[in-house]
Amino acid sequence: xxxxxxxxxxxxxxxxxxxxxxxxxxxxxxxxxxxxxxxxxxxxxxxxxxxxxxxxxxxxxxxxxxxxxxxxxxxxxxxxxxxxxxxxxxxxxxxxxxxxxxxxxxxxxxxxxxxxxxxxxxxxxxxxxxxxxxxxxxxxxxxxxxxxxxxxxxxxxxxxxxxxxxxxxxxxxxxxxxxxxxxxxxxxxxxxxxxxxxxxxxxxxxxxxxxxxxxxxxxxxxxxxxxxxxxxxxxxxxxxxxxxxxxxxxxxxxxxxxxxxxxxxxxxxxxxxxxxxxxxxxxxxxxxxxx
Amino acid sequence: xxxxxxxxxxxxxxxxxxxxxxxxxxxxxxxxxxxxxxxxxxxxxxxxxxxxxxxxxxxxxxxxxxxxxxxxxxxxxxxxxxxxxxxxxxxxxxxxxxxxxxxxxxxxxxxxxxxxxxxxxxxxxxxxxxxxxxxxxxxxxxxxxxxxxxxxxxxxxxxxxxxxxxxxxxxxxxxxxxxxxxxxxxxxxxxxxxxxxxxxxxxxxxxxxxxxxxxxxxxxxxxxxxxxxxxxxxxxxx
Numbered sequence: 001x002x003x004x005x006x007x008x009x010x011x012x013x014x015x016x017x018x019x020x021x022x023x024x025x026x027x028x029x030x031x032x033x034x035x036x037x038x039x040x041x042x043x044x045x046x047x048x049x050x051x052x053x054x055x056x057x058x059x060x061x062x063x064x065x066x067x068x069x070x071x072x073x074x075x076x077x078x079x080x081x082x083x084x085x086x087x088x089x090x091x092x093x094x095x096x097x098x099x100x101x102x103x104x105x106x107x108x109x110x111x112x113x114x115x116x117x118x119x120x121x122x123x124x125x126x127x128x129x130x131x132x133x134x135x136x137x138x139x140x141x142x143x144x145x146x147x148x149x150x151x152x153x154x155x156x157x158x159x160x161x162x163x164x165x166x167x168x169x170x171x172x173x174x175x176x177x178x179x180x181x182x183x184x185x186x187x188x189x190x191x192x193x194x195x196x197x198x199x200x201x202x203x204x205x206x207x208x209x210x211x212x213x214x215x216x217x218x219x220x221x222x223x224x225x226x227x228x229x230x231x232x233x234x235x236x237x238x239x240x241x242x243x244x245x246x247x248x249x250x251x252x253x254x255x256x257x258x259x260x261x262x263x264x265x266x267x268x269x270x271x272x273x274x275x276x277x278x279x280x281x282x283x284x285x286x287x288x289x290x291x
Numbered sequence: 292x293x294x295x296x297x298x299x300x301x302x303x304x305x306x307x308x309x310x311x312x313x314x315x316x317x318x319x320x321x322x323x324x325x326x327x328x329x330x331x332x333x334x335x336x337x338x339x340x341x342x343x344x345x346x347x348x349x350x351x352x353x354x355x356x357x358x359x360x361x362x363x364x365x366x367x368x369x370x371x372x373x374x375x376x377x378x379x380x381x382x383x384x385x386x387x388x389x390x391x392x393x394x395x396x397x398x399x400x401x402x403x404x405x406x407x408x409x410x411x412x413x414x415x416x417x418x419x420x421x422x423x424x425x426x427x428x429x430x431x432x433x434x435x436x437x438x439x440x441x442x443x444x445x446x447x448x449x450x451x452x453x454x455x456x457x458x459x460x461x462x463x464x465x466x467x468x469x470x471x472x473x474x475x476x477x478x479x480x481x482x483x484x485x486x487x488x489x490x491x492x493x494x495x496x497x498x499x500x501x502x503x504x505x506x507x508x509x510x511x512x513x514x515x516x517x518x519x520x521x522x523x524x525x526x527x528x529x
Binding site: 165168169171172178179180181182184 | 340342361362363366367371372374378379380381382383387390391392394395397440441444
């Protein structure tokens with residue numbers, strides 16, 4: 001008989017993994033195509049959660065229903081940030097990318113603190129406490145939704161990159177910019193699109209996260225670190241890797257918290273991370289770069 | 292199809308890469324450009340494709356000035372370049388590489404399939420390897436794939452940059468057989484740049500000799516004196 005506590009810890013870990021997954025997938029798209037490690041990715045999640053919050057607070061719109069409005073908002077935010085912040089530095093190299101995206105991250109956090117104060121907010125939804133009970137193991141409905149969302153976006157994006165002309169062109173750009181230009185691909189358009197997709201995927205995770213998580217100017221930073229870890233762990237640019245990485249991170253963290261201690265759980269998580277990188281520096285499913 | 296280059300110069304800072312180049316390629320013509328390393332051959336092709344900016348002069352394609360147009364628009368107009376060093380997409384399959392080549396005609400699925408059949412007839416071995424990653428092909432096969440990929444968009448003018456570089460002599464012969472086939476059976480116009488003077492002159496209708504950024508000679512291959520070419524290469528009078 002399976003220990004109920006262990007089963008519960010694993011299920012909790014899966015749900016936790018869902019949060020990481022949603023952010024990691026967006027991060028991965030941007031890194032995979034535009035080759036920028038977006039340190040502000042978490043802040044796009046934060047901004048999205050605030051927009052979900054205000055849509056709720058002002059016009060009483062349910063966080064899940066507000067996805068409909070959050071899609072055009074996120075696309076607009078992605079487009080504006082690419083056009084005015086990112087576009088001119090894409091070719092400038094890693095140091096500039098880090099400086100820019102870190103700067104944007106601090107700026108967004110600062111603005112959020114000024115406008116909305118560093119207080120913890122939440123959206124009280126009726127379904128926040130709903131749970132499915134399976135043989136004594138409880139599965140929170142809202143957490144399940146974000147896990148499903150993470151999986152769904154990873155699958156949709158994998159299909160997009162594998163089977164569509166635009167997705168294929170984006171993979172080509174990630175491998176060889178000059179050759180892609182020679183194929184007639186509009187590179188700037190691909191960068192813009194990839195950036196918007198990355199921001200959109202992460203932002204919509206905010207809708208699901210806001211149903212059960214706190215909303216605070218620092219919320220993105222806390223999750224970003226784990227999401228980035230997941231991306232490296234799973235293999236840069238690999239969506240399936242990000243999914244598996246998220247699940248492993250979530251489960252290790254959750255099981256270690258239950259059986260060892262919450263304080264040590266992160267130590268164990270990062271030990272696993274270091275061990276993996278020692279033996280597979282390209283990550284779980286990352287491909288060695290061929291020239 | 293007509294390509295006409297007038298007084299083209301390319302300068303980067305103090306460095307003059309190309310100076311007052313005048314060159315034409317007419318319909319169905321194969322034009323060769325030979326010259327030593329660093330003469331500016333690749334620069335010339337890159338300038339035609341818009342991969343580098345020109346400092347002065349005009350690139351006319353079908354009597355339309357195209358300098359200033361982004362690369363993708365030049366591809367849409369019917370130009371294609373097989374770049375030096377092949378630049379195939381190593382982590383895409385052979386078929387995906389070909390589909391990328393057809394990017395500008397992607398909306399016409401029937402045409403894309405026709406083009407795939409066309410290049411597979413030219414390179415029958417490729418049929419067996421459609422699902423292999425480009426990076427797993429041999430150097431010669433990658434060169435063939437690069438040519439096949441450039442042909443996918445059904446270009447009116449094919450630019451070839453050092454198609455024989457880094458290949459074994461027997462493979463070089465294969466590459467030039469393909470170029471001859473394209474010339475004689477397909478009738479596609481080509482501008483060919485190669486260090487392999489002998490092969491280039493064999494296949495060209497007309498040729499230019501480029502020396503330190505300037506065109507020093509022009510003529511039919513049989514008119515170009517060996518001595519002049521040697522001088523261009525060695526920088527000495529023979």
